[in-house]
Amino acid sequence: MEYILEINKLRKEYPEFILDNIDWNVPKGYVMGLIGPNGAGKTTTIKLIMNLIRADGGHVKVFGLDNIQNEKKIKNKIGYVGEEQFFYEHQSAIWTGEFVSHFFDKWDRERYQTLLEQFEIPPKKRIRKFSKGMKVKLSLAIALSHNPELIMLDEPTSGLDPIIRREVLDFLKTFTEENDKTVVLSSHITDDISRIADYITYMINGRIALTESKDTLLSNWKKVHFMPESLNKSVIDNLKIVESHLFGNSGLTRDYPAIQEALAQGLASGDIKVESVGLDDILIALVKGD
């Protein structure tokens, strides 16, 4: 598999937080969702990739190039939307597009104009008068108008109302599918990731807890509802977050195919039921630990 982003032993220390020896690869042509609770290190990781903060150790390669030595070359091929949007706010969207166009090798004026129209961004209005949603859309328009090979989105939908959030995500989904782009989308809103990601990475307390394709992840992680006497102890011991309810117990397995055979009899008799889980269930399981 070809990787567009390769991270090796990446480390960043803050007084109250450590991003600890991150090893992480992003395959080319896919959407990678980066999920984690607030303060897990998602933004720090993305800023390190973008060379917006200095790493205390490790290496980042983007398009096979070192991200510090080839910063300009790499940023030319990355469309970045940060958690916060920064612009010269006394200027307009048109001015901003014109200004940034000089720094990107493949700036597409027509596409920028089309995106402004599509996002209903007033081209001549001062940016300081824009709503949060409009700023995100403007940021997205800039990020997508220079034909980037990699799109990095750090909590782009955070703080947006559900309608604009959905609009932005749907646009991104269509855009990435049509243009075969690689996307890294970080969010603590698992629903957003679930909508567009092909691969999922969970980040917890400054560490990568899990990386897997979404399909594999959702087929491996299942919620098992069982009567206490219907499952042997070895299977129960492998379940996470085992809870007792009035009508039985339930727990999460991270390797359903491995226990499928042990569950067969119970499934047939109706003593055991298996339910699909969402990405947030997995996040909670990982946060709570084994």
Added chain:
Amino acid sequence: MLRLMKKFSFWYLLYPSLLLVFGLPLFNHDRLVGPDPLGLSFAIYLAPMIWLVLAAMWSHEQMESKSNGYAFLRILPIEPAQIVKAKFALLFIAGAIYVGGCCVAFALVSTSPEYLIPSCAYVIVYGDICLLTAALLYLGILRYGFSRFGKYVLIAWVILLISPIPIRIFILKPRGISDSEIMQFFRGPTWIIGTIICLAGYFFLMKLAIRKLSEKYA
């Protein structure tokens, strides 16, 4: 880099235009008081106005701070060195234009070469100090941030702007240093050496600022 300089140049065009308001009446200097009656008085009057170049730099940094300009520029394919070089180059050009303009003005009103060279030297030395001060301020902004650093600098800037008056009254006069003695300094080669040192210092501070910006924003 030229694109950045163009972007950054607004304040450098605005502030020096104020010089016209102060500077133009001086072209009537010889009609008012006769040619070079006070030796360096023309230069002494014009030189401190170079601090307006510094004011332009300051206003620009204030705007950058207010709109998180550095954060915006750093997501674009621009190296920190390009940003710093553009700012330092613009400062240098603005200072050079002002100093050059003053020298032309001196040449127009001065009738005696005896005063022309020291007058030009005086403004050049003032320009050197201005550039070094601006470079140090820029480093301070990068180190401490504009809002933290700014309040102290505003006071210092006002002091610098009016500095020629207290320097004359409290330092030069009590020591009996006359204008002609000051002129001796500006006639000799010392100011040329001083200028070379200042420009080397300016270049060194630019390198430091590049390193600082690179560290701050990776």
